[in-house]
Amino acid sequence: MTLIVQAKQRLGAFSLDAAFTSEGGVTALFGRSGSGKTSLIRIIAGLARPDEGRVALDGETLTDTAAGIFVPKHRRRFGYVFQEARLFPHLSVRANLTYGRWFAPRAARGESFDHIIDLLGIETLLERSPTKLSGGERQRVAIGRALLSSPRLLLMDEPLAALDEARKAEILPYLERLRDETEIPIVYVSHAIAEVARLANQVVIMDDGKVEATGPAVDILSHASAASDRKEAGALLEGTVESFDARHRLSIVALKSNRLHVPGTALASGRSVRIRIPSRDVMLATARPEGLSALNILEGRIEDMAPDDDGTVEIRLDCDGDTVLSRITALSCERLDLRPGKTVFAIIKTVALEG
Numbered sequence: 332m333t334l335i336v337q338a339k340q341r342l343g344a345f346s347l348d349a350a351f352t353s354e355g356g357v358t359a360l361f362g363r364s365g366s367g368k369t370s371l372i373r374i375i376a377g378l379a380r381p382d383e384g385r386v387a388l389d390g391e392t393l394t395d396t397a398a399g400i401f402v403p404k405h406r407r408r409f410g411y412v413f414q415e416a417r418l419f420p421h422l423s424v425r426a427n428l429t430y431g432r433w434f435a436p437r438a439a440r441g442e443s444f445d446h447i448i449d450l451l452g453i454e455t456l457l458e459r460s461p462t463k464l465s466g467g468e469r470q471r472v473a474i475g476r477a478l479l480s481s482p483r484l485l486l487m488d489e490p491l492a493a494l495d496e497a498r499k500a501e502i503l504p505y506l507e508r509l510r511d512e513t514e515i516p517i518v519y520v521s522h523a524i525a526e527v528a529r530l531a532n533q534v535v536i537m538d539d540g541k542v543e544a545t546g547p548a549v550d551i552l553s554h555a556s557a558a559s560d561r562k563e564a565g566a567l568l569e570g571t572v573e574s575f576d577a578r579h580r581l582s583i584v585a586l587k588s589n590r591l592h593v594p595g596t597a598l599a600s601g602r603s604v605r606i607r608i609p610s611r612d613v614m615l616a617t618a619r620p621e622g623l624s625a626l627n628i629l630e631g632r633i634e635d636m637a638p639d640d641d642g643t644v645e646i647r648l649d650c651d652g653d654t655v656l657s658r659i660t661a662l663s664c665e666r667l668d669l670r671p672g673k674t675v676f677a678i679i680k681t682v683a684l685e686g
């Protein structure tokens with residue numbers, strides 16, 4: 332699967348000029364409010380025509396302003412999931428789901444009804460009215476409806492933004508299953524870094540209508556500038572669960588060269604996980620500390636130091652192939668005489684498992 336997107340569009344005072352290519356999986360369009368994510372997804376969907384640009388999926392041109400091509404939205408066979416589930420209140424969940432099927436060409440009906448119901452865990456909701464569902468349940472039904480139209484591409488615009496944290500946590504595993512168990516490529520708009528860190532294979536960072544950076548999620552999200560909110564900045568690492576220490580409720584996760592102790596639920600050995608280490612939760616020491624409660628202390632070399640105007644410095648460490656970010660004060664930097672190339676020890680206070 333290859334999706335090519337190039338678009339220029341003027342919208343009042345705002346100007347969009349963005350391009351990216353996706354090779355499948357989940358591609359997240361990530362950026363602060365007003366950066367142009369929705370405008371770009373609308374162009375991909377065929378809901379808007381760019382002033383100049385091209386959209387092509389697997390060699391089929393859907394929009395090409397130079398060649399005068401514009402395939403209308405309903406002929407693109409894309410599924411669309413919005414922030415608010417737009418279900419028909421007078422129809423049952425089942426009828427809402429099968430409604431999506433009407434748009435699927437018979438030959439293209441790939442995923443079976445039963446498989447999708449199972450994938451999204453909505454079997455027990457089928458005879459209910461959408462008005463009697465929670466926000467998370469409604470959104471799962473909306474995703475099911477989009478999937479049943481056998482989309483070639485699923486476009487999701489902030490599908491979790493209207494939900495509270497508990498509902499988000501409830502729905503995220505279903506989105507992961509969607510990513511892992513179907514072949515449908517997904518373009519996913521979000522401004523929540525935790526969501527993107529958990530789901531995305533590829534990230535396109537948008538800022539003021541432009542693509543600021545694009546690449547594999549693990550590379551892109553480990554740059555401080557990826558976080559629109561500094562509090563959220565941190566490194567994203569991929570690892571494999573080695574074992575679970577039941578007595579202390581800790582998973583041992585192997586990274587490229589290091590091992591981390593991750594508190595929380597039991598995870599199956601061999602499972603791939605993503606781990607996020609917020610940079611504000613990483614302290615640095617110039618000698619290996621002893622007598623500390625922190626379980627995770629990694630040795631690394633300072634690769635880069637980026638001072639900010641608020642008196643803090645974002646420091647990037649290479650811990651034998653595993654990248655860790657730390658944000659400390661400029662004063663601490665001076666006192667420890669930190670500079671690129673120096674060996675330090677990163678004391679990691681929290682390690683969050685992203686699933």
Ligand SMILES: Nc1ncnc2c1ncn2[C@@H]1O[C@H](COP(=O)(O)OP(=O)(O)OP(=O)(O)O)[C@@H](O)[C@H]1O
Pocket residue numbers: 342343344345362363364365366367368369370371522
């Ligand atoms: N039809 C329009 N006319 C004029 N300005 C527009 C129009 N549509 C969008 N804009 C402006 O374009 C900018 C980008 O909007 P867009 O909705 O694409 O951003 P976004 O990144 O999706 O933001 P959010 O996360 O808040 O949804 C905003 O400044 C918006 O006000």
